[in-house]
Amino acid sequence: MARAKKSKAEKMKSLKGLISGINKKVGENVINFASDQEMADRIKIEFLPTKSHALNEAFGGYPKGKMTIVTGMSDCGKTSRILEDIGHNMQLDPDFIAGWIESEDSLSDEMIELFGVDRDRFIIYQVDPEGGAEQAMDFAIAMAENGADAIVINSLRCLTPSKEFKDSVGDANIGLQARVNAKFMRKMIPVIGKTGTALICTQHKSTVIGKMFGDPMELAGGHALRYNNMLTLDLNKVSIQKGDMYFDMKDQCMRIRCRVTKNHCCPTKNPYVSADYTVIVGKGTDTRGEIIQAGFDMGIAEKVGAWIRVYPDNVEHEKGNELVLSNGDVCKFNGMSAYIDYMNDNDELYEYIKARVEGHSFTESLPEEEIAILEKANAADMSEEEYMEQLDEVLAPNEEGN
Numbered sequence: 001m002a003r004a005k006k007s008k009a010e011k012m013k014s015l016k017g018l019i020s021g022i023n024k025k026v027g028e029n030v031i032n033f034a035s036d037q038e039m040a041d042r043i044k045i046e047f048l049p050t051k052s053h054a055l056n057e058a059f060g061g062y063p064k065g066k067m068t069i070v071t072g073m074s075d076c077g078k079t080s081r082i083l084e085d086i087g088h089n090m091q092l093d094p095d096f097i098a099g100w101i102e103s104e105d106s107l108s109d110e111m112i113e114l115f116g117v118d119r120d121r122f123i124i125y126q127v128d129p130e131g132g133a134e135q136a137m138d139f140a141i142a143m144a145e146n147g148a149d150a151i152v153i154n155s156l157r158c159l160t161p162s163k164e165f166k167d168s169v170g171d172a173n174i175g176l177q178a179r180v181n182a183k184f185m186r187k188m189i190p191v192i193g194k195t196g197t198a199l200i201c202t203q204h205k206s207t208v209i210g211k212m213f214g215d216p217m218e219l220a221g222g223h224a225l226r227y228n229n230m231l232t233l234d235l236n237k238v239s240i241q242k243g244d245m246y247f248d249m250k251d252q253c254m255r256i257r258c259r260v261t262k263n264h265c266c267p268t269k270n271p272y273v274s275a276d277y278t279v280i281v282g283k284g285t286d287t288r289g290e291i292i293q294a295g296f297d298m299g300i301a302e303k304v305g306a307w308i309r310v311y312p313d314n315v316e317h318e319k320g321n322e323l324v325l326s327n328g329d330v331c332k333f334n335g336m337s338a339y340i341d342y343m344n345d346n347d348e349l350y351e352y353i354k355a356r357v358e359g360h361s362f363t364e365s366l367p368e369e370e371i372a373i374l375e376k377a378n379a380a381d382m383s384e385e386e387y388m389e390q391l392d393e394v395l396a397p398n399e400e401g402n
Contacts, residue, residue, distance in 0.1 A: 019031050019032055019033075042194075045063050045064070045065070045066070045265050045266075046063075046064045046065075046196070047060045047061030047062060047063055047064065047265075048061050048062040048064065048085070048089050048149070048150060048198050049061040049085075049088065049089070049092070050062070050081075050085045050088065051084055051085055051088040051284070051285045051287055052275075052277045052285050052287060052290065053287060053290045053291065053362055054258075054275035054276065054277050054290055054362035054363065055258055055275055055277060057275065057361065057362045057363055058258060058260055058273050058274070058275040058362070058363045059231060059233070059260050059263055059265070059266065059269070059273075060265065060266050060269065062085070062150070062198045062200055062231070063198060063230055063231060063265040064149075064196045064197070064198050065192050065193045065194075065195070065196045065197065065198070066192070066193075066198070066199070066229075066230040066231065066265060067185075067188075067189065067192070067199040067200075067201065067228055067229040067230060067231075068198065068199065068200045068201070068229060068230070068231040068232075068233065069201050069202075069203050069225060069229045069231070069232045069233070070082060070200065070201070070202050070203070070233045070235065071202070071203045071204070071232065071233070071234050071235070072234055072235035072236055073204075073236065074204070075237075076235045076236055076237050076256065077235060077237075077254065077256050077279060078154075078155075078202045078235055079104075079106050079107065079111070079154055079202065080111065080115075080279070080284075081235065081256070082152055082154070082200055082202065083107070083111055083112070083115050083117065083152075084115040084284050084285060086098045086100075086115070086117055086122070086150060086152070087115035087116040087117040087118075088115075088116075089149070089150070090116070090117060090118045090121055090122075091116060093149075095149075096121060096149050096150075097121045097122075097123070097147065097148055097149055098121065098122055098123070098148060098149060098150040098151070098152065099123040099124075099125065099139075099140065099143040099148045099150070099151045099152070100122065100123065100124050100125070100151075100152045100154065101125045101127065101136050101139065101140055101151070101152065101153045101154065101159075102124060102125065102126050102127065102154055103127040103133075103136070103153075103154065103155060103158040103159045103160070104154055104155055104158045106154065107124070107154065114282070114283075114284065115284060123143065123148070125139050127158075127159060127160075129160075129162075130162070131162060132159075132160055132161050132162030132163070132164070133159040133160055133161045133162070133177070133180050133184075134161065134162055134180065135162070136153075136159055137159075137180070137184040137187075137188070140153065140184075140188065140199075141184075141187055141188055141191055143197075144188070144191045144192050144195050144197040144199075145191055145195065147195070148197055149196075149197060149198065150197065150198040150199075150200060151192075151197055151198070151199050151200070152200045152201070152202075153199075153200075153201040153202070154201075154202045155201065155202040155203055155204060156181060156201050156202070156203045156225070157202075157203055157204040158204075159177075159180075160177070161176050161177060161180045163176060164176060164177075181225060185225070185227075185228040189228055201225075201229075203225065226377075226378075229262070230262075230263075230264040230265050231260070231262060231263055231264070231265055232260070232261045232262035232263075233258050233259070233260060233261075234258070234259040234260075234261050235256055235257070235258055235259075236256070236257050236259070237254060237255065237256060237257075238255050238256070238257045238276065239255070240253070240255050240278075245289070245292065245293060245296065245336055245340070246278055246289070248336060248337070249337070252280060252281050253278050253279060253280045253281060253286070254278070254279045254281070255276060255277075255278050255279075256276065256277055256278075256279060257274055257275075257276050258274065258275050258276075258277070259273075259274045259366065260272060260273050260274070260275075261374050262374070262378050270363075270365055272365065272366040272370070272371045272374055273363040273364060273365055273366060274363065274364050274366055275362055275363045275364075277290065278290075288343055288344055288350055289340070290362065291343075291350065291353055291354050291357060292339070292340060292343055292353070294353075294357040294360045294362070295310070295353040295356070295357060297357075297360065298356070298357055298360055299317075300353055300356050300357065301339075301353070302317055303336070306334055306335055307332060307333070307334060308332070308333045308335075308336065308338075308339045309322050309331065309332045309333075310322060310323045310331035310332075310349070310353070311323060313356070323349075323352070325346070325348050325349060326348060327348075329346075331349060
C-alpha cells in the first residue's frame with residue numbers, strides 16, 4: 001500500500017511544532033530552519049585576520065568558533081606568528097581578549113612587547129605539573145565559556161597529562177596523550193562553536209620509530225586532532241635567493257612558507273595553497289614588503305641596475321615618467337634599501353601601490369601530486385605513516401631548491 005504523501009504545508013506545520021517544542025523545552029534556539037536569522041548567524045564563519053596580506057589571501061584568517069592547528073619543525077616561527085596576529089587583532093578591536101596556555105616556556109616578555117600585545121587583555125596560564133594537561137584544558141574550556149575571543153595552546157605536544165607527571169620516567173603511558181586530546185576535543189569543540197572563540201593550537205611533528213624511508217616526521221597527538229581541526233597550517237623556513245628584494249638583508253630577516261594542508265572553512269577558496277611571508281628580526285612580519293614585492297611582480301615598480309622607479313598607470317616606463325607624489329617627490333630610488341625605507345616612511349606611496357596591486361595573488365596552488373595525497377589523508381583513507389611517506393616523495397625535489 002502506497003504511503004500518503006504530505007503536502008509542503010502539512011510538513012511545515014508538523015516540523016515547526018516540533019522545533020517550537022524542542023526550543024521551549026531547552027530554553028534557547030538550538031534547532032531551527034536555516035532561514036532563521038539567529039541560526040544563520042550561528043553557522044556563518046567569520047575570521048580573525050593575520051597581519052600578513054599573503055596569509056589572509058591563503059586561508060582567510062583564523063576561523064572563529066573553529067579549531068586551527070599550526071604545525072612545523074622547531075624554530076620555524078609558530079609562536080611568533082600566532083602572537084603577532086593576537087597583537088594585530090587587539091589593535092583592530094579594543095574589546096578583543098585572548099587566552100594563552102603555555103606548556104613550552106617559549107613565550108617571553110620581549111615577544112609580548114614587540115608584537116604590541118595588550119597585557120591587560122592577554123591571559124597567560126603556565127601549565128602546572130600537579131594539574132597537568134587536564135587542568136589546562138579545563139581552563140581553556142572555561143575561558144571560552146566566559147567570552148575569550150581567542151585561545152592559544154602552545155603546544156598540544158608538550159601538554160603533559162597529570163598521570164605522566166606523577167609516574168616515574170620509566171613507566172609506559174602508551175596513547176595517554178591521544179586519549180586526553182580526544183576527550184578535550186569532544187568537550188571543547190561544541191563550546192567554541194557556541195561562543196565563537198577561535199581555538200589555535202601549535203603542534204610539533206614526532207619521529208616514527210623504525211621507519212626506514214620517507215619522512216620520519218608526522219603530526220603527533222592522535223587522530224582526534226585531524227578530525228576536529230578545520231584548518232591546518234604547516235610552516236617551514238625557506239632560503240632567500242639572489243635577486244630577491246631581501247637578499248642584501250637576508251641576515252636580518254627570515255622567509256617563512258605557509259602550506260595550507262587542510263581548509264574546511266572557505267569553500268570558495270582553493271584549500272591547498274602556499275604563501276610566503278618575510279619576518280624582519282626585531283620588527284615582525286614585513287606587511288609593507290608584501291605590497292612592495294607585488295608592485296614589482298605587476299610592473300608598477302621596476303628595477304634597472306641599481307635604480308628603482310615607480311610609474312603611474314598608462315605611461316611609458318622610461319626616465320622622466322616616474323610617479324610624482326603630492327609633496328613633489330619623484331619616485332626614483334638609488335638602491336633597494338632606499339626604496340624600502342621610503343615606502344615604510346611614506347603612506348602616500350604605500351597606499352598608491354597597495355591600491356594598484358588589488359587583485360594580485362600572493363599564493364600558489366600546491367602541486368597536484370601533493371593535493372591528491374592531502375585529499376586522501378584528510379578523508380582518513382590513509383594512515384599518518386603512509387601520508388608522510390608519500391608527501392616526502394613529492395616535496396623532496398622542491399625543498400632541495402630552497
